[in-house]
Amino acid sequence: MLRPWLRQSPRAARSLVGSQCRQPHSSRFPTLPYNYLKSLPVRNLQTSAAESQDRVPLRKQLKQSAKSLKAEKRQKREEEEASRQKWELTVGVEIHAQLNTENKLFSRAPTSSTDLPNSNVALFDLAFPGSQPEFQIPTLLPALRAAIALNCDIQPVSKFDRKHYFYQDQPAGYQITQYYEPFARNGYIDLFSHDGIAPEDGDRIRIGIKQVQLEQDTAKSQEYPPSTQLLDFNRVSHPLIEIITMPQIHNPATAAACVRKIQSILQSCNAVTTGMELGGLRADVNVSIRQRGEAAGTHQYGGIGGLGQRTEIKNLSSFKAVEDAIIAEKNRQISVLESGGVVEGETRGWTIGSTETRKLRGKEGEVDYRYMPDPDLPPLVIGADLVAELRNTLPTPSDELYQLLMSKEYGLSIEDAKPMVELDDGVRLEYYQDVVDLLRDLQQDQDPKSRGGLARVAGNWVLHELGGLLTKADLSWDPTRVPALSLAQIIDFLQRKRITGPTARQVLAMVFDGDARPIPQLLEEESLLLRPLSREEYIALAEDALGQNPPMVEQIRTKNQLGKLGWFVGQMMRTGEKGRVEAPKADAILRELIFGDSPS
Known part of the structure; x- marks a missing residue:
């Protein structure tokens, strides 16, 4: 390694080297061949200064790298979105809402679920042999208020059906619902830009409601890993309404806005007591995609009526979850189709914070559920006078x-x-x-x-x-x-x-x-009434304030920095008698003193 003195300059270094080469036995400097040392690169001070000026600080490098990476991701996202413009999203929503009632739908047990587990149950709730359902008439009132508020046609006669499936939260092996003849049909809600719909949908969009049906809730299950699952039957037979929209939604944001609007309507007409945030309302979404411009009935991916094969995402518990789950499922289906695959009819799940939906089971259809009229419940007859009275008393x-x-x-x-x-x-x-x-x-x-x-x-x-x-x-x-x-x-x-x-x-x-x-x-x-200051008092306060900061006065006068007037107004209000200094008058006096008779 060259000693520091060799880094002074090429000429000085060579003269010193030559001198030392003529004194080979000197102990101060090493004896090295002159031609060898002459060939070594010697750093130029002028070049070093230029290099140091061009050197980019590490913090700036990291900032530039992060900015470039963000730009690349944005460009990639925009390119992916552009490539997916040929696909049209279609969404239908199913909302299950717990009704505001004191009793369950088919038993006299209370609906409270805040007590000890399994304390608010009747024999029918537990499907004891020989127990019979007994429709509780008061449960119909909040359901009717909801259906009327959703602009539905109330059916004079409706009937109950059994939806058969076995799961531990359904002790009877079937769920009582209204599938074939619900109590309300053909409703709609209007969504506006202030409801949060997607900009592509314009200022207003109308979503049709296919039907609203009465339904009993299931038990609440609680898992305790690794292998324990407990059931609370307090929730069994809690009255629900299921609201089914038409598949007329084409943007995830609009789907979330639809659920939010329906919850607001249900709460405003006192049909429900709690919303999504407390578990009183849950949403399922049916998602499908198709290529834009395809005619009805010609879809090549197995859908019905021109729509793509739909998948259902169950039990979404927040508005954000509705939007995020639809986006994730849309992207999944596009990837499947663009890679040559086929979208399967499935029931899928969603976890908050995830980026992908997950398969739960194959999608059941009418045949799988084996719907049949409930033999233990008579038809539900609703009088026109009751509907008219409720309609007149809605908020x-x-x-x-x-x-x-x-x-x-x-x-x-x-x-x-x-x-x-x-x-x-x-x-x-x-x-x-x-x-x-x-x-x-x-x-x-x-x-x-x-x-x-x-x-x-x-x-x-x-x-x-x-x-x-x-x-x-x-x-x-x-x-x-x-x-x-x-x-x-x-x-x-x-x-x-x-x-x-x-x-x-x-x-x-x-x-x-x-x-x-x-x-x-x-x-x-309290002597709080305003006693206006005289002009002389305002001028005295203003002159005192201006005298505290002459440089700022000069900046306002010469550079027209009027925003700094506020500081002087504040000083006048602080030094003046509390409650008597009016900011507009203080500002006017300050301008007059600073700019003279013709303030700018």
């Missing part, structure tokens, strides 16, 4: 409420209208409408133009200001905590500019925390 559909809230009367955006309708089972919406009515009465003496936006202002206070206090305190909605009149009066004082925005929030928090004084009295006793 207003959510879509109509959205339209009302977004109309000129209220003027809310869809982002505010949706939570107003969906939160707290409609109680928050009623509270909001009370606030708006009271506020309009209080503001009758004001200019009609200024009263035009009252409903939007009230919506902001109900949803965000009062809603934020409830969220922070981790409390459920309680309309008595801040009476509607109190909130309307707070907004009225704010609109009249008798209090500032911060003061209004302070008063709302005081009422929320239990202050029961009437709003006018509270404002007077």
Whole structure:
């Protein structure tokens, strides 16, 4: 290895080497042939500096590599998606929802499943020999409310059938359902862009509902590895409705939106008590693909009516699972067909977080289930007067409420209208409408133009200001905590500019925390009413604030950096008497002092 002195420069190194070659016995430098040393590469300082400038830091290299990899994956994904555009996806949805009833469908046992396992069962639930089903009439009412809300035709006469299969969660060896003659047919739901449908479906799409049928639930099984499985029969014969849509969905996002909308409808009409998040609603999806443009009845992959061979994915327990499972199954079927294979009719499963569906069993059909009329249950007869009474007492559909809230009367955006309708089972919406009515009465003496936006202002206070206090305190909605009149009066004082925005929030928090004084009295006793500052007082505060940061004043004046005015407004509000400094007036005075008589 060359010593450090050899790295100084080629000329210096060679002169030193030559000198040492003439003194072969020197102990300071080694004796090396001159021609050998001359042939060695010597690093040039100028070249080294250039190389160091071109060298890319490791962190930057890793960042560039990650960015390139992400771009490659995106391009690959886009290419795969483009190659799959020739395939059309078709989805049908089956939803099983537990009805809001006190008794089971065919026994007088209670439907509660929160007690000890196997404590809410009747002999029929356990299929004891000789026990008979006894249809519980009250279970029909929530089912009818659901079917009417889904725009179905209620059948005057319907019948029960037995669906035969053996599994440990079905003690009788068959399940009672309505297959051939259900109690409701030919319904539909409308999905809109605000429901989360795919952009390809436009602003609105209608999905047909083939039928709604009554059905008994099965037992709940609990596995304990490696080989133990326990059964809880509390859930057996819990009343269900099965909602079967037409195969008219062609996007995974729209399928998830469909399930979400149906759950919302069932909850709004009090047909169910819980949704997917608590296990009260489960979805199965039937998925098939075909080449675009194929005529009905000519499908080459074994489907019916021009649709591809369908597979069913069972027991999806979240909206995201519905979307993800459909995407995974669509991709699987495309891969099978493009590789020359054939899609089999199967029942498949899905695990949250997975990327592929898994086969559970071959798909059963009519013949496998051996459907037959139940000999122990008479036909179910539903009177037109009962249907009419239920139809008249149903709550207003959510879509109509959205339209009302977004109309000129209220003027809310869809982002505010949706939570107003969906939160707290409609109680928050009623509270909001009370606030708006009271506020309009209080503001009758004001200019009609200024009263035009009252409903939007009230919506902001109900949803965000009062809603934020409830969220922070981790409390459920309680309309008595801040009476509607109190909130309307707070907004009225704010609109009249008798209090500032911060003061209004302070008063709302005081009422929320239990202050029961009437709003006018509270404002007077706490000296919270706005006493406007004079022009001279604003100028004094502004000059004091500007004097704290002359460099920033110069930047605003010379570089027109108006965004920095907010800092000075904040200083004026902090140094001024609490609640008296109005931000718009402070901003105007600051501009006048900085820019003179003609502010830019």
